[in-house]
Amino acid sequence: MLRLISIESFKLFRKLKSWLGPLLILVLVLVAFPLSIDISQYDLEKFYFSIIVVSLLMTAFVATEGMFEEDFEDGSLEQEFLIEKDFYKLALCKIIVYVLLIGVPIAFIGSIFSFANGVAIGSFPKVFLLLSLSNLLLFNLFAFGNSLSINKGAMLGVLSSLPLALPIIILLGRAIRSVQFGDGFSEMIALMAGVGLIVSALMPLIISAALKTHID
Amino acid sequence: MTLLSAQKISYSINDKKLFHGLSFNVQNGEALHVKGSNGSGKSTLLRILLGITPPSKGKIERSNPDLKISYLGHKNAIKNYLTPAQNLELLFNESELGIALKWLRELDLSSVQEELTSNLSFGQKKKLALIRVLAKPQELIVLDEPFVGLDQDASQILNNFLVNQLSNQVSLIFTSHIHPDVECKVLDLSNNSA
Numbered sequence: 001m002l003r004l005i006s007i008e009s010f011k012l013f014r015k016l017k018s019w020l021g022p023l024l025i026l027v028l029v030l031v032a033f034p035l036s037i038d039i040s041q042y043d044l045e046k047f048y049f050s051i052i053v054v055s056l057l058m059t060a061f062v063a064t065e066g067m068f069e070e071d072f073e074d075g076s077l078e079q080e081f082l083i084e085k086d087f088y089k090l091a092l093c094k095i096i097v098y099v100l101l102i103g104v105p106i107a108f109i110g111s112i113f114s115f116a117n118g119v120a121i122g123s124f125p126k127v128f129l130l131l132s133l134s135n136l137l138l139f140n141l142f143a144f145g146n147s148l149s150i151n152k153g154a155m156l157g158v159l160s161s162l163p164l165a166l167p168i169i170i171l172l173g174r175a176i177r178s179v180q181f182g183d184g185f186s187e188m189i190a191l192m193a194g195v196g197l198i199v200s201a202l203m204p205l206i207i208s209a210a211l212k213t214h215i216d
Numbered sequence: 217m218t219l220l221s222a223q224k225i226s227y228s229i230n231d232k233k234l235f236h237g238l239s240f241n242v243q244n245g246e247a248l249h250v251k252g253s254n255g256s257g258k259s260t261l262l263r264i265l266l267g268i269t270p271p272s273k274g275k276i277e278r279s280n281p282d283l284k285i286s287y288l289g290h291k292n293a294i295k296n297y298l299t300p301a302q303n304l305e306l307l308f309n310e311s312e313l314g315i316a317l318k319w320l321r322e323l324d325l326s327s328v329q330e331e332l333t334s335n336l337s338f339g340q341k342k343k344l345a346l347i348r349v350l351a352k353p354q355e356l357i358v359l360d361e362p363f364v365g366l367d368q369d370a371s372q373i374l375n376n377f378l379v380n381q382l383s384n385q386v387s388l389i390f391t392s393h394i395h396p397d398v399e400c401k402v403l404d405l406s407n408n409s410a
Contacts (some may be wrong), residue, residue: 007306014297076290078268079348082285085267216269 008097022063029055030113063102072150087211093205101133108145110204133192147210225274245385252405258391284354292345296334318352339365359390
């Protein structure tokens with residue numbers, strides 16, 4: 001399992017476009033947004049979080065686009081199947097690596113931008129935790145979407161799984177309000193962590209079954 | 217001892233039967249050459265034997281459910297954005313890497329081991345992919361058109377390797393339009409569709 005994680009990390013690190021692209025998109029959106037509106041007319045800090053949430057969704061969407069496609073195209077999935085007989089470990093390791101190498105940096109950048117736009121510096125760890133957990137959920141979800149249509153262009157499957165991201169966005173919105181008003185934050189974090197753990201344990205099973213149907 | 221046994225296996229795609237009622241055994245140290253015209257189902261048969269594709273009918277029995285298999289199909293399973301040396305590092309652990317690098321030199325790839333794999337020729341990529349099988353032979357070797365793209369020297373190296381493995385009781389199943397210099401049973405799929 002550790003070897004698989006180190007292999008997937010090495011592969012992702014070598015694919016500059018896959019990890020740097022989503023980070024740059026996030027920075028671009030977060031920098032461009034305040035520049036594109038007349039700040040004097042609006043209270044930016046009230047809705048800047050919403051922009052971070054949408055950026056998070058978009059970058060998770062882009063980051064997971066080619067998660068399994070390359071391994072399917074070059075035959076690595078078949079080789080993995082001969083060794084492991086399923087794809088549970090592979091899916092789990094890929095999600096872990098993507099969350100750690102892309103999701104966590106995205107959460108970090110998002111947190112920096114949030115306090116740069118009026119959120120109290122003391123809330124930084126809360127926001128970071130919140131965004132990291134959201135990314136864990138979103139990456140699991142979009143990894144599933146990716147596995148659904150790897151033979152017809154992975155983006156199609158990711159798009160089809162987009163409606164499933166709506167409950168996560170609603171949950172994140174509630175959690176953000178709890179940071180802003182300092183009310184019920186621990187409960188929200190506990191809920192998101194619980195859902196995150198369950199999804200992380202179950203989603204690789206579903207992904208494994210989806211990938212198996214593609215190599216049949 | 218029978219390593220793998222196929223019992224009345226059939227496979228159809230969209231009501232077209234590729235093959236039907238195939239039964240055969242592969243013993244330890246035995247080679248099976250699957251022959252047939254293009255589209256006769258050779259690659260599909262290999263994938264069925266590997267357990268990747270389920271047969272439409274019939275079953276495959278293995279002497280050991282955890283049978284260790286080396287496989288090289290049409291897809292090379294190598295990463296174009298890595299160098300050959302990095303590809304080998306992904307495939308092999310530290311103790312196996314030395315043997316893999318030895319094969320890299322043997323197959324005349326050491327001069328390109330630090331170049332991006334995407335810059336290699338078709339034949340060089342095929343040689344690199346073959347190292348997966350050469351450096352880590354298992355109980356059963358399954359190869360789909362292994363000689364395609366190889367130059368004469370590499371073909372000879374592969375041929376010698378296969379002969380050597382068969383003498384070590386490793387079994388071999390392969391498809392090839394080129395008949396290699398190994399003693400083998402032949403399964404011809406050309407006249408098997410109905």
